[in-house]
Amino acid sequence: MLLAGDIGGTKTAMAILSDEAGPYAPLKQTEVHSADYASLEAIASEFIEQSQLPVDRACFGVAGPVFGGQVTTTNLPWHIDEGLIAKELNLTAVHLMNDLEAIACAVPKLRSFDVRTINTGEFGAKATLGVIAPGTGLGESFLTWNGRGYETHSSEGGHSDFAPTDDIQLRLLEFMRRRFDHVSYEHVCSGVGIPNVYDFLGEVEKIPESPEIAGQIASARDRSMPVIRYALDPRGPSKRCAATIDIVVSILGSEAGNLALKVLATGGIYLGGGITTHILPALEGSRFLQSFGFKGRFSDLMSRIPVHVITSRAALVGAGIYGLESLRNGK
Numbered sequence: 603m604l605l606a607g608d609i610g611g612t613k614t615a616m617a618i619l620s621d622e623a624g625p626y627a628p629l630k631q632t633e634v635h636s637a638d639y640a641s642l643e644a645i646a647s648e649f650i651e652q653s654q655l656p657v658d659r660a661c662f663g664v665a666g667p668v669f670g671g672q673v674t675t676t677n678l679p680w681h682i683d684e685g686l687i688a689k690e691l692n693l694t695a696v697h698l699m700n701d702l703e704a705i706a707c708a709v710p711k712l713r714s715f716d717v718r719t720i721n722t723g724e725f726g727a728k729a730t731l732g733v734i735a736p737g738t739g740l741g742e743s744f745l746t747w748n749g750r751g752y753e754t755h756s757s758e759g760g761h762s763d764f765a766p767t768d769d770i771q772l773r774l775l776e777f778m779r780r781r782f783d784h785v786s787y788e789h790v791c792s793g794v795g796i797p798n799v800y801d802f803l804g805e806v807e808k809i810p811e812s813p814e815i816a817g818q819i820a821s822a823r824d825r826s827m828p829v830i831r832y833a834l835d836p837r838g839p840s841k842r843c844a845a846t847i848d849i850v851v852s853i854l855g856s857e858a859g860n861l862a863l864k865v866l867a868t869g870g871i872y873l874g875g876g877i878t879t880h881i882l883p884a885l886e887g888s889r890f891l892q893s894f895g896f897k898g899r900f901s902d903l904m905s906r907i908p909v910h911v912i913t914s915r916a917a918l919v920g921a922g923i924y925g926l927e928s929l930r931n932g933k
Contacts, residue, residue, distance in 0.1 A: 663704025
């Protein structure tokens with residue numbers, strides 16, 4: 603049996619899968635707050651013990667670049683090593699992969715109800731696909747067709763330089779440069795980025811906030827969640843929260859368009875990550891696609907690229923797909 607995991611900066615999801623049932627039918631599943639544990643091994647050991655199932659191999663999608671079977675997580679103080687995990691958990695095979703590569707593994711096998719299409723586009727099959735996923739951080743990956751199937755490629759594009767596209771984003775960059783030596787897209791359109799934009803709108807743009815909402819946001823374990831909730835509150839959204847999500851969606855659209863141009867993802871762009879499902883109503887508005895398509899002479903090309911939002915836990919499924927297909931018999 604395979605232990606599959608999606609290891610994020612905020613949450614870690616794990617599932618135990620069998621070759622017979624496949625990646626969409628976990629025998630056991632759990633989700634925990636990553637920071638409540640000292641290591642990935644601690645989470646995995648606890649889950650395996652509780653499940654009482656004979657796990658013999660594991661595959662983990664991890665938020666961070668994987669080199670030589672090791673990764674230091676981007677938004678957690680963990681260093682993870684395939685060999686050490688295999689030894690500590692008594693497993694025959696362990697594979698670490700970037701979490702966006704794990705999402706990419708799932709993309710070709712997504713079911714129709716796993717996605718919401720926000721731009722149908724015009725291009726056909728077997729073209730390059732791009733994946734961008736705002737979770738705690740911002741991840742990117744892409745898939746290319748090799749004549750037999752899709753090959754996945756990891757990336758750390760979410761850490762590339764943030765490039766403003768309008769005056770308010772220029773002021774946001776100036777604000778962010780006072781906080782960080784290097785300002786990346788992750789800093790302004792992810793779970794860690796949403797509070798930065800919210801603070802900017804209060805401190806620089808002077809958009810007011812009610813004391814009650816401000817207090818709830820300040821005391822939240824994850825400040826991005828109440829900002830999203832009050833931005834999309836149908837009973838009366840917070841003006842500053844709504845403006846925050848509007849800017850985040852605009853920046854995310856721009857960077858998704860950048861990814862599409864860089865890898866010529868005419869097969870489509872897929873948006874994953876934990877944040878996308880929470881801000882889906884905003885993504886389905888006009889702001890995202892306007893920014894996505896705002897590429898000068900290539901605006902017509904952008905309008906023809908399909909754009910989909912993944913609504914399922916694709917990184918966990920992708921780790922399961924890779925593990926079940928590639929780690930049989932301890933390989």
